[in-house]
Amino acid sequence: MPKAFAQIAFTPAARTFQEQYGTKEAYAKYLEGEEVTGHVIEDDHVTFIESMDGFYLSTVSETGWPYVQFKGGPTGFLKVLDNRHFAYADYRGNRQYLSAGNISQNNRVSLILTNYEKQQRLKIWGEARIVSLEEGSDFVLSLMPADYKAEPERAILIRTMALEWDCPRHIPKRRTVDE
Structure with a gap:
């Protein structure tokens, strides 16, 4: 640990x-x-993070309420940039902007990434920063998976503060249709 x-x-x-x-x-x-x-992204973390097709993102509003949202995309939509940073293009969705609004007021985030087939789970605590299209369109577009028909509105850049492999004991074994 x-x-x-x-x-x-x-x-x-x-x-x-x-x-x-x-x-x-x-x-x-x-x-x-x-x-x-445990705050640095190691090789096993890179492989795991970049294999994800979804994760759970937790943020907290300026009124103190937690919010958990599933973020998904094609496998590899999470991109590790260096040993402390990873990012993803944030696509247009239901347009409530709860996570983005929360990050704009409180940059602390927590993520849970799970591979159900292998019964592996990685917990990540980090500090997030929003990179708008106006601020860094080349960066945002560089995070877009090839041939993915989503409209990016911004990027979320996360600096890791802690990473922890979670106990696999109670992770149900599941497989996706592709697996």
């Missing part, structure tokens, strides 16, 4: 529950030491 994950996720409330249920000592070691680990 990386330290970056523990620093973000093990809030005082979470640690109270860990103490109550007897796991505090088991997890305390992930908060020790100076070196922060």
